[in-house]
Each structure stands twice: as structure tokens, then as C-alpha cells.
Amino acid sequence: xxxxxxxxxxxxxxxxxxxxxVWQGVRLSALERTLEETYRSALCEAAEEMQSLSVSLxxxxxxxxxxxxxxxxxxxxxxxxxxxxxxxxxPLSHGAMADTLAFANRLSDYAASLLPTAVTSGALGxxxxxxxxxxxxxxxxxxxxxxxxxxxxxxxxxxxxxPKAVFSAEAAAQERPLEIxxxxxxxxxxxxxxxxxxxxxxHASGDPRGLPAGxxxxxxxxxxxxxxxxxxxxxxxxxxxxxxxxxxxxxxxxQTADVQLNLEITRQGGKVLLMVPETASFPMxxxxxxxxxxxxxxxxxxxxGPMEATHHQLYDGLCVISFAALQxxxxxxxxxxxxQLRMDTAEVxxxxxxxxxxxxxxxxxxxxxxTREEAQALLSDRVAVRASxxxxxxxxxxxxxxxxFSVTLGDGEYYIYLAADDGRxxxxxxxxPSENGTLTA
Numbered sequence: 001x002x003x004x005x006x007x008x009x010x011x012x013x014x015x016x017x018x019x020x021x022v023w024q025g026v027r028l029s030a031l032e033r034t035l036e037e038t039y040r041s042a043l044c045e046a047a048e049e050m051q052s053l054s055v056s057l058x059x060x061x062x063x064x065x066x067x068x069x070x071x072x073x074x075x076x077x078x079x080x081x082x083x084x085x086x087x088x089x090x091p092l093s094h095g096a097m098a099d100t101l102a103f104a105n106r107l108s109d110y111a112a113s114l115l116p117t118a119v120t121s122g123a124l125g126x127x128x129x130x131x132x133x134x135x136x137x138x139x140x141x142x143x144x145x146x147x148x149x150x151x152x153x154x155x156x157x158x159x160x161x162x163p164k165a166v167f168s169a170e171a172a173a174q175e176r177p178l179e180i181x182x183x184x185x186x187x188x189x190x191x192x193x194x195x196x197x198x199x200x201x202x203h204a205s206g207d208p209r210g211l212p213a214g215x216x217x218x219x220x221x222x223x224x225x226x227x228x229x230x231x232x233x234x235x236x237x238x239x240x241x242x243x244x245x246x247x248x249x250x251x252x253x254x255q256t257a258d259v260q261l262n263l264e265i266t267r268q269g270g271k272v273l274l275m276v277p278e279t280a281s282f283p284m285x286x287x288x289x290x291x292x293x294x295x296x297x298x299x300x301x302x303x304x305g306p307m308e309a310t311h312h313q314l315y316d317g318l319c320v321i322s323f324a325a326l327q328x329x330x331x332x333x334x335x336x337x338x339x340q341l342r343m344d345t346a347e348v349x350x351x352x353x354x355x356x357x358x359x360x361x362x363x364x365x366x367x368x369x370x371t372r373e374e375a376q377a378l379l380s381d382r383v384a385v386r387a388s389x390x391x392x393x394x395x396x397x398x399x400x401x402x403x404x405f406s407v408t409l410g411d412g413e414y415y416i417y418l419a420a421d422d423g424r425x426x427x428x429x430x431x432x433p434s435e436n437g438t439l440t441a
Contacts, residue, residue, distance in 0.1 A: 046086035047146040053079040057136040064380035065425030066122040073111045080108035210360035216270035221250035277349040282317030282342040291319035294346040295339040313437035331391035334359040368420035375403040378423045383407040
């Protein structure tokens, strides 16, 4: 009997050991995945903060407004410190990390040290500007290196738990190529976003001031949708589930020959709040200018009044053009409409008008206190002015009449918004070109 029991016990013990080994292996794999995700998150945060840091440094070199300069120096100090914190989480060797961490620490302290000068004298001296330019050069190259590392991690070419990346601010400052897995630094690729233009998210809350009074029924909404899309294009119109949002709307589906369009018609006033195509991926055979002209004609035919195209983006066979309303030649940035056109036929298949219906009313625009020339004289003499115009921009819970100056500094392009009453710098935006349009930051 004992001879039979002993093999059974041995088999059971082996089974337990095997199960424990498997469980331990699964647990270690889970821990490694968790650790890898932690490292990945830290690297992504470092890359994004380094990109933001470069933009803030550029803006500090462009701005001539003491308040704006002080805010940018605070942002630079904070962003450099965040880069330092994110990189410190990565399992890189001390030799690989020390130089970059020291760079971020020095930049954070240096930006903070310039604050008293910016506040008291109102401007940074030539030495400070030159130093910021040097920091920007190193920062931009480090940003490109971080972006390469991030791409390698996301493509699974590099595991941060077994680090091979080298981060060197010294090499960046000396413009030496930084190698990661044998690849050379190719610079930073900015993300492609669906972008509405500057101030697209500003001052777009509260009651819809632009909607007419009165309620429309579902039957009326169906008819509005048919006429909006066009009788010749419409095969059928049917109710769809209502979607949630601050503005109550009827859900409508319009079927055309080759694409379904989903619309929201506001219950108050019966205006098209949103239209999106169910599918896209259209051949890109039409030019952006053709699409821009077609969008302008469409908005005019729909009664939107004077509008001006501000920005465009291309994606998935669609040309997305942002328009702002015009009043007496002044661009009203709070009153934005985004139009989507298919790029094979230049037909309108999408529209987003939330900001427009929330904000669009006739304003009592003030007369500028400063002339265009007086406002331009307040700009830094480091920048070259390409164009200028009057515009209304959202600022906190109000709107400010500004001169918009399109300027360049070196290879960089920027928009500077100076208040037309006292010349203060309301906003400063960097233009970021991409293969699918432009962004601002």
C-alpha cells in the first residue's frame, strides 16, 4: 500500500511545483508588462513635455509683452521640471541620463531666474534671449531624440525594461547625431490632429445666442435635413436616435447615392448643428482651393452670411475647412463653422456649427484705440510681419477686439494677438505645418 501511495504523492508534489512555476511565470510576465507600461507612459510624457517646452521657448523669443513673457517663463520652468521628473522614472544608466537631467534642471532654474527681470524691466536683454535660443536648439534636438525613442518603443523595437537608448544633451548641443538602435535622429513629427483653428474651443458654452426662437417638430426637422443636403442628392430621410448634448436636437439620417449622412437638427430654431458621413476614404482628386470655394458657396447658400476660411486639414479623403464669421471686415473667431468635403467630388458631407450657434449675434464692435501701425510698433523688432487684420477673440468669459499679426522669426511662423485698446498681448500662437494642413500651439 505504501509503495502505491509514494508515487502518487511524488506526482502530486511535481504537479504542485509545476503549477507554482507556471503561476510565478505568469505573475512575473504581468509585472514586466506593468513595468513596461509605466516606462512607456513616462517616455510619452517626457516627449510631449519636451515638445511643449520647445514651443514655449520659441514663443518667449517672439513675445515683447512683459505679462506674456512672464507667463511663458513660468511655463518653461514648469515644463523643464516635468521633463526631468518623467525621465527620472526611466531605467536608463546614470551616465546616459545625468547630462539630460542636468540640462532640464538648469533650464528650469534659469527660466525661473529670468522672471524678476521680465517683471521689473518689462523685457529680456540680448544675453538672455541668446541663451534661450541656445537652450531651444538643444531642446529641439533632444525632442527629436525622444520622439525617435518613443516610436521605437511603440513599434516594439525597443523594450525600456532592457534599455538601449541614450539621451545626451551635450551631444544635442554639439549637433552630433544621436543613435538609437542604429538609427539617426530624424527630428520630431508633430501629431496630425483634426483641428478647427485658433480659439476653436473658446467661449462656446452657455445658451445658444445664435439660434432663432421657436421649436421645430420632428417632421419639420426631416424636411430641413432634406433641403440642407439637397433634393437632388437625397434618396431617403428617416428619424435617428437623438444624441446627448447641451443643445437639444433631432437625430436625422439622410441616405445619398453612396454615403449615409447623420445629422442633428436643433429643436430650437431648426438649424443644422452637426452633419457627419457614416463612411469616408474618398479618393483625393480635388484641390484644397476647389474644396474651399465649394464650402464657401455652400455656407452662403445656407444663409450663414459673410464667412472667411481660416484653416484646413486633410484626412481620410476629406478636406475639413474652418470658417469664421465676418462683421464689418472683422474676423469673429468665436463664431466658427467646420465644413467637411469629400475630395473626389468636392461635395459637402459634414458640418459642425456648435460654436457658431452658441455665439453668433451682431456685436457692437468698439473702435480701435490704437492704429494698426501703433499696434505693430509694439511687436518685437526680432520678428517680420507678413500680414495683419482686426479680429474678435475669446478671452476668459469675454471677447477682445485685437490686431492679428502673422509674423515670422527665422523659420518659425506665429500669430500674435494685440488688444486694439491698449496693445497688451492677448495670445501668441506658433504655426505648426503638417502634411495634412496646419496646427497652432
